Amino acid sequence: MYRIDIMTLFDETVGDMMNESILGRAQERDLLRIEAHQIRDYTLNKQKQVDDYPYGGGRGAVMQADPLYQCWRHITDTFGPGHTIFLSPAGKTFTQEEAKRLLNHYDHLILVCGHYEGIDERFIEECVDEELSIGDFVLTGGELPAMVVADAVARMVPGVLPDPECFQEESHYNGMLEYPQYSRPETWHGRTVPPILRSGNHALVARWRRKQSLLRTWRRRPDLYEKLDLTSKEDQKLLTELREEEPDFQG
Ligand SMILES: C[S@@+](CC[C@H](N)C(=O)[O-])C[C@H]1O[C@@H](n2cnc3c(N)ncnc32)[C@H](O)[C@@H]1O
Incomplete structure (x- = not known):
């Protein structure tokens, strides 16, 4: 079964979207599983704060490495290692060819959604295998990009669409x-x-x-x-x- 885990601050919205329609039915048939994980559940502070000020000054906040790491560890401990992708406007541009590559080379993806100014670089160094961008523009968060990548890959999983011709x-x-x-x-x-x-x-x-x-x-x-x-x-x-x-x- 192809598995996609999405690390996000909006697990309910992402979960609802990914469980609709064609992808929802494919999950009911156990062809694929897409699960959203709330990063805040992995904080150690009462306020469930996941961000802090950026070192060096400047506006905004940066998502801290540890809640991301704890969430990622939970996923890999529970479901096994996964090819980890940080959605970022500074990543390689996502295309149909990239979607085919992700489908053919891996059977487990972990998609990390950033917010604010982005995420602590040390988490990227330690856990992320590649960064992907969905285009040369900046969005407020990585949820839409993660859903774009998940949808483009998942619809090509054998059996999700009635016939490979549907996407070919x-x-x-x-x-x-x-x-x-x-x-x-x-x-x-x-x-x-x-x-x-x-x-x-x-x-x-x-x-x-x-x-x-x-x-x-x-x-x-x-x-x-x-x-x-x-x-x-x-x-x-x-x-x-x-x-x-x-x-x-x-x-
Ligand atoms: C406001 S953006 C941060 C932009 C970052 N400060 C920069 O200049 O590269 C917040 C988050 O949205 C997501 N994001 C925004 N635009 C994106 C894009 N074009 N492709 C993929 N992810 C994007 C990323 O996860 C990013 O960490």
Whole structure:
């Protein structure tokens, strides 16, 4: 079973979010377990204070090493060692490739959520294996980033989604953006679903979708497009068609 422990100051909120919907059902089926741990439960002071002033001065507070360490020790003593990740805007940027790596290399993750100005560096040195950022911006706490990482990894655990195709065909799994999606009704506000999607011809639908993915990736994410291997005969054919059909397309 894949296990994710989240060390947080908001265990109830995180626990509730992670127990909803698809991930909740996967946990009921014992495919995975995501558990949130309240760092304050591991303080030795009455006020359950987990932060103090930063050495060197300056504004704000820093989360102290010991409550984090005691919480982390409790998790590793109870559930065994886990690959420990501190969510931090100073970490390596999290991507679908990173999610695949975490899924394939580990079966137990411990995610540490910071707050205030961050956490005491000595805890990082002693217990953290890597730092991950969810993007070049700063949030008030590590809970949203931890849930982002947990969700992205957990939905790829075998059995969580009905079929691996569910995530393999999505944006970023193969370095491309997904094609446009449509549902009923056939016509809405005068806009009609592309006829090929109603043809029932699976091969033609797959071809149309790949072409749309190529076009969308070229238009929206040239950085991803330029890394694609489009040397196959079939892709070369699709590119020729796109050049004829889309006047702006130069991929
Ligand atoms: C206000 S931030 C601290 C920012 C820190 N002083 C800095 O400048 O790098 C508080 C906590 O939110 C989390 N956090 C904020 N932005 C994040 C991001 N982009 N990715 C991952 N975690 C983030 C981290 O756990 C961080 O310790």
